Amino acid sequence: SQKIEQNSEALNIQEGKTATLTCNYTNYSPAYLQWYRQDPGRGPVFLLLIRENEKEKRKERLKVTFDTTLKQSLFHITASQPADSATYLCALAYTGGFKTIFGAGTRLFVKA
């Protein structure tokens, strides 16, 4: 079965630095890969989507890369702020129903 691995350890960084989160998957590549933000006790909020034929996608301070050879996606937050502190989930979606499978998430703490 498909597995998604995200760093289970929390990531602590200083405000203003770039946070980089990693998502690795096994087996077959998805149609597209998504990143979500989840705050405690809340549902996930969609951030970015990147398709299998794309290498990089940007949105404001966010950047996502997708390497289907390495089966890895990197999620970057530049000029990080304390408000960016949250859990970030990597999700893989497949065609034919668009079923989405989530990683366990990485908790990010940005210190002022």
Added chain:
Amino acid sequence: GAVVSQHPSRVICKSGTSVKIECRSLDFQATTMFWYRQFPKKSLMLMATSNEGSKATYEQGVEKDKFLINHASLTLSTLTVTSAHPEDSSFYICSARDQGLSTEAFFGQGTRLTVV
């Protein structure tokens, strides 16, 4: 972005009773909705895919008689946890996909179920 409303946000029920959770797409039509379950500090586990007007598709290991799903309209799906037990206590989240878009899914705010 599109809004998905999930109700209730919190519910406490006694063992043996049933609980219904509603998931509504407020400003778009959703032919497909998804139900997830999340344990503390764990990933969202897909339980079932809810299709409007047809039977839900359950993931392996999810009891369909335990978790009843109804998707009677393009804007509403319900999950009923029947004969709830303490081990059913969890965070349940729904998501809906706009049938006009093929990519992102929009999530409800989740329901914290506690069975005592």
